[in-house]
Each structure stands twice: as structure tokens, then as C-alpha cells.
Amino acid sequence: MHELGIAGEILSVILTEAARHEAKKVTEVTVRVGVLRGIVTENLRFLFGNLAGDTIASGAPLVVEEEPVVIECGKCGESETAAMAWECPSCKCPDIAVRGGDSLSIVSVELDV
Numbered sequence: 001m002h003e004l005g006i007a008g009e010i011l012s013v014i015l016t017e018a019a020r021h022e023a024k025k026v027t028e029v030t031v032r033v034g035v036l037r038g039i040v041t042e043n044l045r046f047l048f049g050n051l052a053g054d055t056i057a058s059g060a061p062l063v064v065e066e067e068p069v070v071i072e073c074g075k076c077g078e079s080e081t082a083a084m085a086w087e088c089p090s091c092k093c094p095d096i097a098v099r100g101g102d103s104l105s106i107v108s109v110e111l112d113v
């Protein structure tokens with residue numbers, strides 16, 4: 001369950017950010033997670049909520065944006081998929097470039113100062 005470590009990291013980053021701005025409360029957190037990370041969004045939200053319980057981020061919703069994998073095919077152009085691919089999902093040719101899907105970043109933190 002690596003969601004726990006990730007939830008802890010997110011919390012630690014936003015609490016540092018909140019302290020820097022002398023915020024009274026964290027009201028919303030948005031993160032971007034690539035589908036290749038294999039993170040269960042529900043678990044991440046739940047664990048974050050638990051960990052945040054005793055902090056100023058208590059009750060702040062964690063918004064999770066999923067980043068798809070983008071496959072660039074020489075013939076078909078770009079397409080998005082939810083899993084790693086070794087061939088184009090449309091024409092099955094192996095001549096593709098794969099981008100994205102492995103992000104793990106905090107997009108925004110809303111603070112009440």
C-alpha cells in the first residue's frame with residue numbers, strides 16, 4: 001500500500017507551504033497522478049484524510065487529477081490510454097512514442113490565511 005507514503009509526502013509538502021504563508025487552514029489540495037503509478041485514488045484520499053486529521057489540513061478535500069498515458073503513433077497521431085503500451089492501440093504498429101502517465105505532483109494548495 002504505497003498510497004500511505006505518498007499521502008504522507010503530500011501532507012508534509014502542503015503543511016510546509018502553509019507554514020511559509022502562515023496560513024490558518026488548508027482548504028483544498030489538488031494533485032496530479034499518472035495512471036502508471038498504479039495509485040488507487042480512493043485509498044489515497046482516505047489515507048490523506050486520516051493523516052491530515054490532527055493538522056490544519058484537516059477536512060481539506062484532496063482532488064486527484066489523473067494523467068493518462070499519451071501514445072504518439074506515426075500513422076494515427078496521439079491517443080490516450082490508461083495502461084503502458086508497446087504498440088499503437090489503433091493500428092498495432094510498434095513504432096510509437098509514449099509520454100506522460102508517470103507524474104506525481106501537487107498542482108495547487110488553497111490556503112486560508
Ligand SMILES: [Zn+2]
Nearest residue numbers: 073076088091
Ligand atoms: Zn497507429
